[in-house]
Amino acid sequence: MLPVFTTPPPLGSGDEIAVVAPSRPIEESKLQRACDRLRETFSLDPVIFETATKDWEWLRDNPEARAEDIMRAFEDPAVRGVVAVTGGDDQLRVLKHLDPDRLTSSPTRFYGFSDNDNLRLFLWKHGIVSYGAVLHPTVTVDPELHPYTERYLRRAFFEESLGVVEPSPEWADEWFDFETGDPREWRENDGRTWRGEETVTGRVWGGCFSIVKWHLQTERYLPDPGDLDGAVLALETSEDVPLPREVRYTLRAMGERGLLGRFSGVVVGRPQTHSPGLEWNPGDDYREQLRDEICAALDEYNPDATAVFDVEFGHCSPIAPLPLGAKVTLDPTVRRIRFQ
Missing domain, CATH: 3.50.30.60 (LD-carboxypeptidase A C-terminal domain-like)
Known part of the structure; x- marks a missing residue:
């Protein structure tokens, strides 16, 4: 039976957004760059969860911990959004450690793509809408955030829907x-x-x-x-x-x-x-x-x-x-x- 879909509520200015690493990590300099842009461009408050501080060897060996970080972020009442630091190539191993009840009981906006589409397809199966953006490269690249990306990120963060998606010039x-x-x-x-x-x-x-x-x-x-x-x-x-x-x-x-x-x-x-x-x-x-x-x-x-x-x-x-x-x-x- 098709699940009843929920679009998690949008974020507001000053809201906390959990930073997690369900796949691979990124360099500290890129993490800092992305968090600075979340604060300065979008007025969001990034909260770095445990997995985002770990190296790849630790993340590779602890798929259960990656799953737990995701579920804790969804359950935290102060967190209004959850964003993956980057993609990777093994998040499929994380899914069996997820408890769907812990995710659906507190639907939260999740942002990720590439390897994170594993989690997004899992959320789809349980009726939660999610969005295709990561910290790196979506937020880190270019001397300034591209205005097209910024426009649609704002909609994904703060509005009920993306509305009409125009071609980029x-x-x-x-x-x-x-x-x-x-x-x-x-x-x-x-x-x-x-x-x-x-x-x-x-x-x-x-x-x-x-x-x-x-x-x-x-x-x-x-x-x-x-x-x-x-x-x-x-x-x-x-x-x-x-x-x-x-x-x-x-x-x-x-x-x-x-x-x-x-x-x-x-x-x-x-x-x-x-x-x-x-x-x-x-x-x-x-x-x-x-x-x-x-x-x-x-x-x-x-x-x-x-x-x-x-x-x-x-x-x-x-x-x-x-x-x-x-x-x-x-x-x-x-x-x-x-x-x-």
């Missing part, structure tokens, strides 16, 4: 250099690409492609298939930059499993292609390749689905913190994305 692909602090190269946004003509509304399920794939493989945290009827699938690719055909293969498996055809729409994040150490060259046409492969899977398993590509969420710059579990309307007639 510009985007950047390369990583920000913290040593030099030099501004990144920003490119003019050439817009979003739409597929289909039908306006659809549904709850958002999905997130980072790698994490969605893990949940499909482990199965234990997936919602009942019927709970996805009419939902909107969100997908974005991380700095792993998967081969476009690998994304199609996963969508094909979802189609054969009877899942892909249940969605009324699909929202695809603008892919990041700059990734040091990548063993293959995505090329300048990676976005087009990825779009073509996703459309091929939809053509076979869900030809009537409305889809929109190159949306500002996930591993891209700038971003709007996509809320999993929230209702979204995709309107291709006016090329608009609106969250309720």
Whole structure:
């Protein structure tokens, strides 16, 4: 049965926001930079929980403690929001240590993406809306917080919904250099690409492609298939930059499993292609390749689905913190994305 969804109450000026590390930690200098921006830009009071002070070896060896930090943050009556310091690659190990009753009894706004989409999909299954932002890189990068990111972070912090998410006028692909602090190269946004003509509304399920794939493989945290009827699938690719055909293969498996055809729409994040150490060259046409492969899977398993590509969420710059579990309307007639 589809859970009754709760959007946790928004934060207010001066409210406490718990800083936790459900995945990996970040350097103290970046943690300080992010906390300073939370205070100075958003007038929030960051409270650093235990996991955010630990190194990776300790976090790796203590998934139970990471789960406990999350639950304690949700239960703390003074805390109005919980934000992950960064992503990682093993948060799936944390989920079995979570008590859903401790989370649902005190629903709190959670902010995270990448590896934190593990927790966000867990919250989805238990009816809690969460938001796609982390301290690093969302809040730490660039000499000043990008105005587009700041605008939508303010909505995610202080408003009931994101409302209409407009395209950003510009985007950047390369990583920000913290040593030099030099501004990144920003490119003019050439817009979003739409597929289909039908306006659809549904709850958002999905997130980072790698994490969605893990949940499909482990199965234990997936919602009942019927709970996805009419939902909107969100997908974005991380700095792993998967081969476009690998994304199609996963969508094909979802189609054969009877899942892909249940969605009324699909929202695809603008892919990041700059990734040091990548063993293959995505090329300048990676976005087009990825779009073509996703459309091929939809053509076979869900030809009537409305889809929109190159949306500002996930591993891209700038971003709007996509809320999993929230209702979204995709309107291709006016090329608009609106969250309720």
